[in-house]
Amino acid sequence: MNQALIRGWCPGARRPMRSGDGLILRLRISGGRLAPEPARAIAGIARHHGNGELDLGRRGGLQLRGVREGDFSAVEAELAALGLLDADEGAEAVRNVVASPLSDLDETARGDAFALAKQMEAALVADESLRLLPGKFGFSIDDGGRFGLTGVSADIRLRLMQDGVAVSLGGDSQGILIRTEDAVAGALRLAHAFLDLASRIDPPPRRMAALVRHVGAEAIFAAAGLGRESVMLVPRSDVAPLIGAFPTHVGVGLPFGRLSADQLHLLADLSASNLRLTPFRAVLLPGVSVSVLPRLAKAGLITQPDDPLLAVAACPGAPACGSAITETRGLARRLAALKPDAHGTWLHVSGCEKGCASSAAHAVTLVGRDGGLDLVLDGRPTDPPRHAGLSPEAVEALFRSGTFEK
Numbered sequence: 593m594n595q596a597l598i599r600g601w602c603p604g605a606r607r608p609m610r611s612g613d614g615l616i617l618r619l620r621i622s623g624g625r626l627a628p629e630p631a632r633a634i635a636g637i638a639r640h641h642g643n644g645e646l647d648l649g650r651r652g653g654l655q656l657r658g659v660r661e662g663d664f665s666a667v668e669a670e671l672a673a674l675g676l677l678d679a680d681e682g683a684e685a686v687r688n689v690v691a692s693p694l695s696d697l698d699e700t701a702r703g704d705a706f707a708l709a710k711q712m713e714a715a716l717v718a719d720e721s722l723r724l725l726p727g728k729f730g731f732s733i734d735d736g737g738r739f740g741l742t743g744v745s746a747d748i749r750l751r752l753m754q755d756g757v758a759v760s761l762g763g764d765s766q767g768i769l770i771r772t773e774d775a776v777a778g779a780l781r782l783a784h785a786f787l788d789l790a791s792r793i794d795p796p797p798r799r800m801a802a803l804v805r806h807v808g809a810e811a812i813f814a815a816a817g818l819g820r821e822s823v824m825l826v827p828r829s830d831v832a833p834l835i836g837a838f839p840t841h842v843g844v845g846l847p848f849g850r851l852s853a854d855q856l857h858l859l860a861d862l863s864a865s866n867l868r869l870t871p872f873r874a875v876l877l878p879g880v881s882v883s884v885l886p887r888l889a890k891a892g893l894i895t896q897p898d899d900p901l902l903a904v905a906a907c908p909g910a911p912a913c914g915s916a917i918t919e920t921r922g923l924a925r926r927l928a929a930l931k932p933d934a935h936g937t938w939l940h941v942s943g944c945e946k947g948c949a950s951s952a953a954h955a956v957t958l959v960g961r962d963g964g965l966d967l968v969l970d971g972r973p974t975d976p977p978r979h980a981g982l983s984p985e986a987v988e989a990l991f992r993s994g995t996f997e998k
């Protein structure tokens with residue numbers, strides 16, 4: 593474990609990160625599909641070796657929290673027995689692929705995003721030279737249907753289309769169309785082009801969006817041998833509602849992405865097939881009827897699409913995170929209750945400037961700094977605040993007053 597325990601590193605199962613409540617181990621569940629039996633086993637690991645809590649990350653990774661350092665070897669052995677441990681840290685880190693969750697059930701999907709994700713994972717692991725990619729560098733595979741991946745952070749984005757796969761870079765809305773059978777090889781060539789072009793810049797960009805700002809998307813496609821003549825506009829698709837009961841699935845939201853071991857166990861027990869872990873703080877149960885919703889709600893999971901908690905983001909904060917300046921989620925809950933009819937994520941409460949819960953700008957962002965809370969309007973945690981050094985009580989008073997003007 594030794595050098596693996598470096599604060600600020602993206603945690604993995606092979607490479608844990610130390611936090612205020614113990615070790616964090618992030619499991620990259622292949623294709624985002626988790627069968628009931630390993631889900632129950634993970635719940636058991638969380639209970640016996642951790643603090644009984646898990647997080648569903650913004651790329652669909654499942655994090656065990658509060659794992660005791662002395663239990664790390666036992667946890668690794670149990671994960672290996674479940675087939676959930678990569679061969680080494682490098683393989684785990686590079687296997688950073690998120691896919692649309694329901695491409696096998698959604699009739700609007702253009703193809704099998706899961707199968708493509710599995711191919712992509714295998715190709716990434718096999719190409720050792722790609723282990724030089726930065727830790728957060730990732731791939732997304734959007735099935736082109738109702739359950740797209742709009743808003744999910746990715747460096748190389750594939751979207752299944754009627755007549756091939758659209759490939760785009762970072763958050764770019766321009767892309768190229770390639771044949772489906774060439775999609776994985778094309779994505780890997782783009783990853784190599786990123787490494788090559790980024791290495792010529794000082795300091796090297798760490799994400800594709802930054803490289804696009806430096807050299808432009810066309811230069812990157814050209815470096816990958818993917819011709820500029822095929823450049824096309826990639827249409828955006830909105831994410832369909834996930835929470836509640838639908839013909840394809842029952843979906844539950846996780847308050848702040850947090851899931852207890854007991855809740856995970858319940859989801860596994862109620863699931864008719866693989867759980868679908870999404871990058872939207874939601875878990876989907878395919879083929880399950882509406883009758884399970886009351887049990888899920890009683891267990892503390894979000895079952896109503898208009899629940900105010902879905903409209904706020906908050907990182908673990910203090911005391912769970914050692915970097916946190918302030919408590920976050922209790923305050924976020926209280927503030928969410930003040931705006932019960934909100935749509936979209938309007939509030940982000942961040943325990944420090946790092947902004948782990950969201951990289952987007954929000955109408956209101958509260959960030960722990962210098963022992964108090966700074967309030968940013970229409971921005972991110974690092975943006976200049978409208979108010980600084982507030983106590984939680986002062987923040988609540990401001991929200992109740994209905995105005996953030998000084």
Ligand code: SF4
Nearest residue numbers: 907913916943944948
């Ligand atoms: S944003 Fe939150 S979780 Fe991330 S480092 Fe800061 S306090 Fe910790």
